[in-house]
Amino acid sequence: MATVATPDTVQSEAYISTVALFLVFSTSPKEEKAYLRLPPNWRDLWAEFAELRKAKTDAVDRETVREFREMFREQITTEEEDGVVLKNGFRKRNKGTGTPEEVEVVKPKSNGFSMANPEQLRDLWQRKCSTASYQRMLISRMNLPMFRFRDAALSAISCNQVIIICGETGCGKSTQLPAFILEHELSQGRQCKVYCTEPRRISAISLAQRVSEELGEQKKDIGTDRSLVGYAIRLESYVTAQTRLVYATVGIVLRMLESAKGLDDITHLVLDEIHERSIDTDFLLIVLRSLMVQRPELKVVLMSATVDAQKFSRYLNNAPIVVVPGRTFPVQAKYLEDAIELTDHTPDGDHQSFTNEVEDHEDIVADGASSGIPNQLTSYSPKTRNTLSKYNEYQIDYSLIVKIIEKVAYAPLYSKYSRAVLIFLPGIAEIRQLNDMLHGHPSFSQGWLVYPLHSTIASEDQQQAFLVPPPGVRKIVIATNIAETGITIPDVTCVIDAGKHKEMRFDERRQLSRLVQSFISRANAKQRRGRAGRVQEGLCFHLFTKYRHDELMAEQQTPEMLRLSLQDLVMRVKTCKLGDIEQTLSDALDPPSSRNIRRAIDALVEVNALTPTEELTHLGQQLAKLPLDAHLGKLVLLASVFGCLDFALTTAAILSSKSPFVTPMGAKKQADTVRLGFKRGDSDLLTAYNAYCAWRRVCTTPGTSEAQFCRRSFLSPQNLSNIEDLKAQLLASLVDAGFVTLNNEERAALNQARYASRYRTFVPVPSHLAANNDNDLIANSVVAWSFYPKLLVRDGKGWCNVANNQSVSLHPTSVNKGVSSSRYLSFYHIMQSSTKFTNAHETSPCTDVALALLAGEADFRLYAGVLVIDGNRLRFAVSNWKTLVALKMMRTRLKETVSRAVRFAGKPLSGQQVKWMDLWRRVMEQEGRKAK
Known part of the structure; x- marks a missing residue:
C-alpha cells in the first residue's frame, strides 16, 4: 500500500476503507451485497482485488499444503522430544507421589514381588506371612466376621468373573476382602494387581494404612518398595512397582481408563461402598460391563453395607451374592413419637406447626401436608398424639434435640449412652445454630466438649472430635451425612438423627443447581443408627415418625446420575471412545433421561467442546486431557494464550476444591468483613486470588507467621496448601498435554513444587504466561469468555x-x-x-468490548450499525461503522490466534498474531482507563 497515492485525504480514507471491507467481507456469504452498495469507482477497485486474489489462489494453496506438512512433521517431532524429557524429568524426582501411571514405571530398586517367577513368589510370600508382626495381626483379623467367610468369598471369585459382597457395617469387608485376594494369589505363585475403589480420599488412605499394618508392614513402609500396599488419590499416589494392592478413589481409576494402558495391569477390581451410587461409580460399572467381555480374566467384586443386591446382580448377569453379617452391638431405635413422649416436648414458637409457613422441602409435595396419626400411636399419651397432629416434621426442632441430650445425659436409665453423642443435621447453617445453642446452654457448660464437623470447617480444627475425651468429660459431635460412612468416630454411644440431608440436584433444562433438603432413605437411617453400636449397646433417636420410616421413605437414595449435571460424563464417554453418547449412558444401572443427555450435549456444543455431530473438537480434545470441567478447562487454556495463567490456575484449583476462606462458629460477620478487605477487581474470583497471593507472600517472607496471618484473615492454611498442590497438578497437566512448554529450569522448579516434601515450594508459572496477571480487566475478560x-x-x-x-x-x-x-x-x-x-x-x-471480541458467534450487521451475538442473545449498537469493522477484524484475528494455539499446542504464535495480541492488549488497557 506504500506505492498507492490519492489526490486528497478523503480519497485516501475511502481507499483504505474499501481495502478493509474487502479483507473482512471477501470470504463472507454477504460479499455480494457489500460489493453492490459501493460507488462505481470503488466497485471496480473491489473487482481488481478479487481478480488478484483468484490469481494467487493456486500458488497459496500449494504453499499452504507444504507449510502444513512441515508444521505437522515439526510438531510431532517436538511433542515426542518434549514427552520423553518431561516424563523422565518428572519420574527421576519422584518420591512416591504423583499419578499412578507415573509412579508405576519407576524401576524397583530390588528384585522383589514384581520380578519374581511363580516359585519365587510363593517363597517370598511364605517368608512374609511367617513374620511375627504378620502372625500377631492375623489373630485380631480372625475375630472379624469377614474372616469366617474367607473361603466362601475366594471360591466365589474363583468360579465367577463378578460377585457381590453384601456385608454389614463392622464385618471387615473393606480391609479383609482385598487382602484375601492378595494373599491367595501370592500363595499360589500368581502375579496380581488388586485395585479397591473408595468414594472418599480419607477412606482410601486409612484403609491402605490399616491393611499394610495387618500384613505385618511398618507404618512408614506404605508406598515404598518394602510394601505390597499403596494408595492413589488426587494429588497423592503412594504406588511403586512392588505394590500389589492399591486403594484408590474412583476418579483415579477413571483417569487410568483414559490412558493408553487403561486397566490392562489390573487383575482384580474391587468396588467398595457401591450403595452410595456416585456418578463416577455408576459410570465405571458401564465401562466394566463391556470391559469384562473383552477381558474374561479380569475379576470384579462389588461391596457395600447396604445395597439392593438383587438389582446389582441382575445388572451384572445374575452375579452371585455373598452375605456377611456384621459385628455391632444392638442399638435401640426410637422415633419422633418416642422422643416427644420421653421429653414431654411441646414445640416452641421457633418451631412452626405445619399449618404455618414452612421451609421449602423436597418431600412436601410427595408426602402431602401431613401423614396423619397412624393407629400405631394409640399407645402414646393424648398430649403426644396432639403434639404430633400439629408437628412439622420438615423443620429442624433444635429445642427437642437439646431436651433429648439432657435426658440422655442425666436420666439414670439413659446416662450410660451419654459418653459420646453424634447428631446428624443436614447442613452447615443447622450445625452452626445447634452449636451456638449448646455452647450457651447451662446444662453443657462444664464437663462437655462440642465439636462441629463439616467439609467447610478447617480440618485442623476438627481432629479433636475423633479422640476419646478424658475421664469425666463427655462429648457431642454435630455432623452431616459425612459421618454415615465416610468417617468413623469410634466411641459414639448415642445418635440423634434429624432424618434429613442436603443434596445437589442439577436442572439440565434451566442449567442451575439446587441444594435440596429432603428426608434420608431407610438405608441412610440404618447406617446412622449403626454408628451407635460400635463399642457397646447403643441408643438412636430418629426425629421422624416410625410411620414415615416404614411407609414414606425411599429404600435407597437417588443415584447421582439422575440428579447431577451430565456434561462431565458426556466428555468422559467421548474420551474413553465408548461410542454413541446416549446409547452408552442408556446402559447405566439407572439411566438418565434422553432429554437430559441431549441438553448436556447441547451445552458442550455451545462451549465448542463438541461438534454438532457429537465429536470432540480440537478444544474438546485439549479439555479432555485436563482434570477439570469444560468451563474451568477453557479458562486455563485461554489464560495461557492471553497471559494470566497464574490467576487462572489458582482459580481453577479453588473452584475444584475448597474455598480458602473459613467461617468459625460465631464469627460470621467478622469473617465476612475481613473477606471484603481482599476485594479486587469487583470480582469474587479475583478476591479469592488476592487472598491466596497474600498468603503466598507471607509464606515466602522471612520473619512472618503463616498461622497468625491465616487466623487473622479467616483463611485455612490446609485448604490453601491443597489449592497449591492442585495448581501444580494442573500446570503439569498442561505441560503433559503439550499446551505449555517449560525450559529445563522451569521444569525442575515444577518438579520441586510437586514432589518436595521437606520444605514448601510454590508453583512457578513462566513469566511470559502471566504477563497480564495484574490486569484485572484482562483477567475478568478471560473469565467471561471461558464461562x-x-x-x-x-x-x-x-x-x-x-x-x-x-x-x-x-x-x-x-x-x-x-x-x-x-x-x-x-x-x-x-x-x-x-x-x-x-x-x-x-x-x-x-465489558461490552470484551464480549464483542470473543464471546459466542457474532453477526456484524454493518449497515444497521449493530453487532449481534448468538441470535440476539446479546446486541450492541455501534454508531461508527469504522469501529464495527475494526471490531470484526480484531475478533477474527483473536479467534484465529486461539484456534491456532489450541490446534497446534505448544507452537509459538506467528509474528502477525503477536502484533494483533499487542494491539488487543492496548485496547483493553484503554478500556481499563475509561472504566476508572
Missing part, C-alpha cells in the same frame, strides 16, 4: 441470566452484592437454595 454463556445482564435493580432470561440474585457473600456498577457479570454456577432464591456464585464484571 460464556454463563452471563448476567442488569435488569432494573436486579439481574437476568442471558441464557434463559431467568431472574437471578447475587449470593449474599458476593463482593458485587448491591454495589456492582457493571452492566454484565459472568458467573460460574447458579444455585437455587431451599428458600427458593436463585443465586449466582463466583461473579466477575465484564
